Amino acid sequence: EAGVTQSPTHLIKTRGQQATLRCSPISGHTSVYWYQQALGLGLQFLLWYDEGEERNRGNFPPRFSGRQFPNYSSELNVNALELEDSALYLCASTLEPRPYGYTFGSGTRLTVV
Amino acid sequence: GENVEQHPSTLSVQEGDSAVIKCTYSDSASNYFPWYKQELGKGPQLIIDIRSNVGEKKDQRIAVTLNKTAKHFSLHITETQPEDSAVYFCAASTQGGSEKLVFGKGMKLTVNP
Numbered sequence: 001e002a003g004v005t006q007s008p009t010h011l012i013k014t015r016g017q018q019a020t021l022r023c024s025p026i027s028g029h030t031s032v033y034w035y036q037q038a039l040g041l042g043l044q045f046l047l048w049y050d051e052g053e054e055r056n057r058g059n060f061p062p063r064f065s066g067r068q069f070p071n072y073s074s075e076l077n078v079n080a081l082e083l084e085d086s087a088l089y090l091c092a093s094t095l096e097p098r099p100y101g102y103t104f105g106s107g108t109r110l111t112v113v
Numbered sequence: 114g115e116n117v118e119q120h121p122s123t124l125s126v127q128e129g130d131s132a133v134i135k136c137t138y139s140d141s142a143s144n145y146f147p148w149y150k151q152e153l154g155k156g157p158q159l160i161i162d163i164r165s166n167v168g169e170k171k172d173q174r175i176a177v178t179l180n181k182t183a184k185h186f187s188l189h190i191t192e193t194q195p196e197d198s199a200v201y202f203c204a205a206s207t208q209g210g211s212e213k214l215v216f217g218k219g220m221k222l223t224v225n226p
Binding site (some may be wrong): 058 | 159202215216
């Protein structure tokens with residue numbers, strides 16, 4: 001069984017640009033959670049999608065947005081990139097709309113220069 | 114808001130020693146407490162979890178204890194091995210329709226051969 005896959009693995013963008021990160025959940029999983037892992041800050045909750053709908057978002061500005069497609073894959077968009085957006089962005093999926101047993105992908109390393 | 118505190122932030126032990134990581138949480142409604150291990154360049158991997166109706170759970174060399182009254186939980190690793198070296202995160206679930214995991218800031222464990 002394939003795990004959670006994220007692409008690209010690395011992304012380098014210039015300040016002010018937009019970044020798009022992608023996530024494919026485990027087959028059969030309908031919920032996707034996005035987290036930001038900045039150095040020294042642990043994992044900060046960004047967004048939760050389930051059945052195509054945004055269910056919850058964390059304390060991040062509106063320039064962080066995303067969506068979930070009918071096949072349950074998801075993308076995270078970050079507009080007007082700032083230097084402090086540099087981080088590892090992790091996607092996790094779950095079988096049910098509950099935060100039990102997250103399976104994480106390996107993440108996308110976003111560097112803003 | 115919900116908060117999870119984790120300590121220590123780093124721990125170095127000799128191979129064969131035991132390691133203990135402690136976490137406290139703020140949301141008394143939390144009912145699910147997982148632990149994740151993150152190796153360099155990888156996403157966090159679930160290693161053990163415990164629900165609020167259980168006080169202790171073991172899986173080979175790892176065990177987790179939960180004290181709901183005091184709102185703290187701990188991870189115990191016995192007979193540590195060099196491959197246990199990683200960053201460990203504790204987390205607690207939130208409730209009330211905005212369900213997600215709130216993570217501690219992580220602890221870097223180094224096991225010296």
